[in-house]
Amino acid sequence: MQIDITKDALASYVVDGVTSTSQPGSTIAPLDELQVRLAPGITDGIVPDSVRFTLGGKSYDDRAGGIVTDINPQTESGLAAGVIDYDGRQATISFWEDGENTALNVTSLLTIYGQWTATEGFFRTASAPLKPESLQITGAAENGTQVVATADQNGEFTHEWCQGTVNYTFGTAAVRFGKLVPDASLSPEEKAEPWYDANNVDGSGNIYKPLPMVTSSLRYNAVAFTYLPLDASIVGIDAVRLPADGRVPIYRPGDVVMVMHPQDTAPQTVAAGDTIATRPRVAWVRVIDANGDSVTEGYSLDRATGTVTFDDVTGVAMPVTVRHTVGDLRLVVDVQITGEIQLSRELTHDYPANESIVASCLIHGDRRARVAATWDQKNWDGSWSDAIKGDEATATLNLIDHPITVTNEGCDTDRWLLRCTNASSNNWELISERRGLVWRGVYTQNGDDIAPINPRTRGEQGQGGTPYMVIPAAANGGGWETGNVVRINTVGAIADFWIARAIQQSEEPLDDGADGCEIYALGNIDRP
Incomplete structure (x- = not known):
């Protein structure tokens, strides 16, 4: 030619x-x-x-x-x-x-012979999880239009001719090709196409016009993460037990979870006697002042109605915000790797998507403070054991008629040593395995009880407080020798637990990079 x-x-x-x-x-x-x-x-x-x-x-x-x-x-x-x-x-x-x-x-x-085209599609990448903003789709339309679309940080495609979403965790994506065009701009031939339906014209006079893509031209590019197994001595367990992508179920059938939804009221300046309404059957509230600090005193809560009544606002920076949370405690029946959780009973509150939280619960059972064991020894060799070591002392405390008393508020789980340091002057000392020396003084039958205050129970200014335990003075019948000891084991109502936090390699965090967690202690009291 x-x-x-x-x-x-x-x-x-x-x-x-x-x-x-x-x-x-x-x-x-x-x-x-x-x-x-x-x-x-x-x-x-x-x-x-x-x-x-x-x-x-x-x-x-x-x-x-x-x-x-x-x-x-x-x-x-x-x-x-x-x-x-x-x-x-x-x-x-x-x-x-x-x-x-x-x-x-x-x-x-x-x-x-013939041309295979498509206006939408679903696919899964060969590897997952994917790096955010790394998935790109390229292709050519039947009319020659080139489409190069890249998913954003949220996994959404916003190209003129391509819309869809991608799940970076699983590597699955759904896309469609086309765009909204004015209905008046379409030719009679286009309105005769199978995709056209006058009922699909929206209130603005637009209709979605699909763009047929040549299927053989469609490609995707993506960057996937690969996880290397860690040495068992680093993670503390055999790495063979962990999945390759690091995903493990955090909920299992039989676990108890708290489904909750926190919400803030509008900032409001209040005076003594004022109220702020939240939601009925609220689980708990937190009052936050204008400086972002929590207000712990000066108000009361009616949980049934969700009304917060302020009794004293002295020293509170105004305005205040009330963060109120509703929640349902439920038993997990079934868990899927997709994140779906089936609960034993229906929920009693509304829980908006992308705002509600499902938190795992650690069940401790019934808790109460108590004295677990007491015994006397002639000497102490410096080791903490849960049984007598060596000979018994000649004297002993009369704990049958005058028992050691503890409270749920003040008692902690610990092992204690009450030692006579000078028998002639009746000088004694109380030593904690975890805290060291907590009390020293004169201990006689006609003197004062031994009642060292637990600092955890004192007020913000160091006032008041509840003792770890009370050892009655009347229990001391005398006859002690220097070096004699009384060993005491106590169990507190507070449950001990530890938290292990693991941070994987990742890109620089978004926004301010804030990260953390909140721990709530929930309890019920059985009353006769």
């Missing part, structure tokens, strides 16, 4: 209404694009990435709906020079060399 290609086009014309004896006029205008028919006489569609042709001394290749030229043989990169319409078998060239009688030579071109 011989054609003339120049940057300018010559057009001849005769003005309408002028006699035929007049001379025709001509105008030269620049061309921005050159359209080349690649397969005249053929009705089948072109296979993407199969076209190569030369024109004006340049070679052109088809790449995913685009035409490139001046290709570097080392890097395979080239200059964008146009687009190709696979269905119309036509290339639109935007960059070419001027010349006359230049041959168009098609050296490679495949056609296919």
Whole structure:
């Protein structure tokens, strides 16, 4: 095929209404694009990435709906020079060399009987989890439109012609191709297409117009994370027991969970006697002042109605915000790896999506403070044991008639040593295994009880407080020798537990990078 290609086009014309004896006029205008028919006489569609042709001394290749030229043989990169319409078998060239009688030579071109297209699709990447913002979809539409769409941090595609979402954790994605267009802009032929339905026109006069994509041209690019197993001595357990992607179920059938939803009231300036309404059957509230500090005194809560009544606001920075939380304690019946949890009973509050929390619960059972064991020894060798070591002392405490008393508030789980340091002057000391020396003084039958205050129970200014235990003075019948000891074991109502936190390698955190957790102690009192 011989054609003339120049940057300018010559057009001849005769003005309408002028006699035929007049001379025709001509105008030269620049061309921005050159359209080349690649397969005249053929009705089948072109296979993407199969076209190569030369024109004006340049070679052109088809790449995913685009035409490139001046290709570097080392890097395979080239200059964008146009687009190709696979269905119309036509290339639109935007960059070419001027010349006359230049041959168009098609050296490679495949056609296919029928053209498979799709307007939406679902797929799963070969590896997961994926790095956020790394999934990219490329493809060419039937009309030659190139689509290059990349998912954002939230896993959403926002390209003009592509919408959809991706789950970075599992590597699954769902996309569709098309966009909203004015209904009035559609031609009669487009309104005759199977996808058109006048009932789908929205209130703004727009309708979704799908973009058929050549399925063989669709590709995705993504970056996936790979986890290396850690040494068992680092994680404390055999790494073989851990899944390759590090995901383990944190809830199991039979576990107890707290489903809750926190919500804040609008900032409000209050005085003594004022109230702030929250929600009925509220689980707990937290009053926060204008400085972001928690207010712990000066108000009361009616849980049934959710009303917070302020009794004293002295020293509170205004305005205050009430953070109120509703919750349901439920038993887990079934757990799926997808994150779905089946509960034993229905929930009694509304829990909005993306705002509610499902927290695991550590059940401690019934708790009460008590004295677990007491005994006396002639001497103490410095070791803490739960049974007598060596000989008994001659004297002993009368704990039958005058028992050691403890409270749930003041008692802690600990082992104690009450030692006589000077028998002639009745000097004694009380030593804690965990806290060291907590009391020293004179201990006689007619003196004061031993009642060291637990600092944890004191007020903010160090006032008041509840003792760890009370050892009655009346229990001391005398007869002690220097070095004699009384060993005491106590069990507190507070449950001991430990928290292990593991942070995986990751990108720089978003926003302010704030991270943390909150621990709530929930309890019920059995009353007769």
